Amino acid sequence: MNLDLRTMMVMIAVLSFLFSILLAVASLHARGVQGLRHWALASFCISLGSSIALPNLHAGQGWPVVAGAALLAAGSTTQLAGIQAFKGEACHIRWMIAVVVAVGFFSYWFSLVHINIQFRAIANSLVFGAINFTCARALLIRLPTPERTAHWLTGASFAVLSLIYASRAIAIYSAPPGTYTLFSPMLINPVMFLAGSVIQLFLTFGFILMVNYRMASQLENLATTDALTGAWNRRSLELELQRMLARSQRRQEPMSVVMLDVDHFKLINDSHGHRAGDEVLRQLTARARLEIRRDDYLARYGGEEFCLLLPGTTELDAHQLAERLRRIQAEQTVDWRGTPINSSISIGIASSEHTGLNGDALLEAADAALYRAKQTGRNRAETFSQFRISPA
Numbered sequence: 001m002n003l004d005l006r007t008m009m010v011m012i013a014v015l016s017f018l019f020s021i022l023l024a025v026a027s028l029h030a031r032g033v034q035g036l037r038h039w040a041l042a043s044f045c046i047s048l049g050s051s052i053a054l055p056n057l058h059a060g061q062g063w064p065v066v067a068g069a070a071l072l073a074a075g076s077t078t079q080l081a082g083i084q085a086f087k088g089e090a091c092h093i094r095w096m097i098a099v100v101v102a103v104g105f106f107s108y109w110f111s112l113v114h115i116n117i118q119f120r121a122i123a124n125s126l127v128f129g130a131i132n133f134t135c136a137r138a139l140l141i142r143l144p145t146p147e148r149t150a151h152w153l154t155g156a157s158f159a160v161l162s163l164i165y166a167s168r169a170i171a172i173y174s175a176p177p178g179t180y181t182l183f184s185p186m187l188i189n190p191v192m193f194l195a196g197s198v199i200q201l202f203l204t205f206g207f208i209l210m211v212n213y214r215m216a217s218q219l220e221n222l223a224t225t226d227a228l229t230g231a232w233n234r235r236s237l238e239l240e241l242q243r244m245l246a247r248s249q250r251r252q253e254p255m256s257v258v259m260l261d262v263d264h265f266k267l268i269n270d271s272h273g274h275r276a277g278d279e280v281l282r283q284l285t286a287r288a289r290l291e292i293r294r295d296d297y298l299a300r301y302g303g304e305e306f307c308l309l310l311p312g313t314t315e316l317d318a319h320q321l322a323e324r325l326r327r328i329q330a331e332q333t334v335d336w337r338g339t340p341i342n343s344s345i346s347i348g349i350a351s352s353e354h355t356g357l358n359g360d361a362l363l364e365a366a367d368a369a370l371y372r373a374k375q376t377g378r379n380r381a382e383t384f385s386q387f388r389i390s391p392a
């Protein structure tokens with residue numbers, strides 16, 4: 001293959017430098033997402049490492065080669081640190097330093113003490129292959145659903161790079177002893193340099209795509225969930241209600257709506273403070289989450305009022321769940337800075353068995369039943385059907 005290694009090395013240096021600027025600029029606009037700054041720094045190290053090693057590339061010896069290899073290792077390990085930061089995991093800085101020192105040491109030893117370019121190339125290929133494999137593994141296992149595609153692209157690029165390094169180690173190991181240099185007529189070297197520059201491009205796009213997906217999902221979260229409790233918000237509830245009604249219609253099954261409201265919540269706020277009130281709402285959400293099924297839907301309807309959508313659930317079953325929630329809330333206290341806070345909830349239940357599969361009718365009926373629970377003493381669960389049959 002007639003590819004000039006020096007030209008490709010220049011290409012890697014220039015492209016990596018441009019990528020470092022691109023990633024640094026992107027990091028200014030994605031402050032809530034970790035990792036971009038690591039990746040910008042990594043690209044800069046790769047660019048600097050390639051530039052420093054460039055003048056001595058042909059001889060393959062001397063301090064510039066040692067410094068270049070150590071910088072390339074620093075770049076690779078910083079890419080891994082970026083992935084760990086992006087995933088919110090701890091970064092193992094000692095391992096990173098150990099890898100950079102090991103690469104620097106191999107390069108020093110085999111370039112300046114016992115000159116053996118073949119051994120140096122095998123050792124470094126194995127280390128770089130291992131780092132890239134670790135990056136691929138970190139990206140490809142336990143893929144988060146909204147970022148799946150971006151993780152795939154980046155993880156696959158790292159996996160290809162690690163395969164190329166492994167093949168290079170094998171190819172160099174198989175070469176007759178003492179014959180190998182970077183410019184030996186072996187296909188693997190131009191392949192590695194070409195893939196190196198192309199894959200840096202893929203990695204940069206992959207990182208930016210990962211950040212893009214993360215920000216899009218954060219925005220969607222902000223738009224669909226309640227910041228205080230993490231429950232769905234009212235807007236999402238209304239959309240989900242329509243979807244659930246259509247599904248219930250198709251399957252010819254009932255669905256129920258349950259409205260919950262904390263009793264005398266104003267008093268809790270007034271006695272213990274607004275933050276204590278917030279904690280009561282958070283714990284109520286957490287408890288309710290533990291009791292409901294996977295396909296049930298819990299939303300904060302407003303203030304201290306919550307709404308549960310229960311697909312495939314009859315009024316009787318919804319009432320049993322409501323009673324369970326009511327009992328748990330009445331029995332458990334919230335510990336607020338050493339002071340126990342007791343609270344109770346009133347609950348209104350409505351089922352499509354009595355209102356038909358109509359969203360507004362279901363919500364209104366559950367609300368009316370909740371009103372009745374409040375009127376008849378609070379800490380109660382009332383069903384709409386009961387109250388229609390025997391109005392107060």
Ligand SMILES: Nc1nc2c(ncn2[C@@H]2O[C@H](COP(=O)(O)OP(=O)(O)OP(=O)(O)O)[C@@H](O)[C@H]2O)c(=O)[nH]1
Nearest residue numbers: 261262263264265266267269274275277278303304
């Ligand atoms: N801490 C806190 N309080 C909130 C929040 N949203 C609404 N509130 C308060 O909830 C209280 C609701 O009071 P009311 O509507 O009078 O109801 P209540 O005191 O629970 O009385 P009943 O519902 O009749 O039992 C108001 O004081 C609101 O300020 C919130 O996010 N956090």
